Amino acid sequence: IFTAAIALFTDLTVLLNLVSIGTLFVFYMVANAVIYRRYVNLGTTNPQPTLSFLFLFSVTSIIFTLIWHFVPPCKSKAFMLGASAIVAIAVLQIFHCVVPQAKKPEFWGVPLMPWIPCISIFLNIFLLGSLDGPSYVRFGFFSALAVLVYLLYSVHASFDAEEDGSFGQKSCESPKESAESEDPSLKV
16 A cells, blocks of 8 residues: 555656666675675685775776766767776776685586676666666665664564574474474484
């Protein structure tokens, strides 16, 4: 009902931009997470090189996008776009050669790592750059609202559930039944 009310009273362009910005941001975060999970193993590898790479690659992608959208067409625009693309590729190649992968999937993984996720990062940032300013304001408002709900309700609800012993159990199973089913000496 709440979603239908929003759709009824909101301009379609506003809704489309809000859905687009949310989806592109999630895809951007997933591409970053794929690289982070492949190159960082908590406790054994240093996450700093990977985080630095992700930051530098994102910044060069943002610079490329800003040049593309705001610099008027001229010879210097082509030079700036080429220079930022070369910097992004150089940062990617240096990371690929210097930082070893911490985890290599046994059965299936993203091929051409980290090139494919980096292409996704670049394209998502480039497409995010085509959205208007009010879309970012709306996205910021709804993201802040979601974080507020998470901090005020969800965190406490999950901790309460964990303390009750009901966290991670099936809804119809009691804590005693769960402990009995896990004890191998009690199995017949």
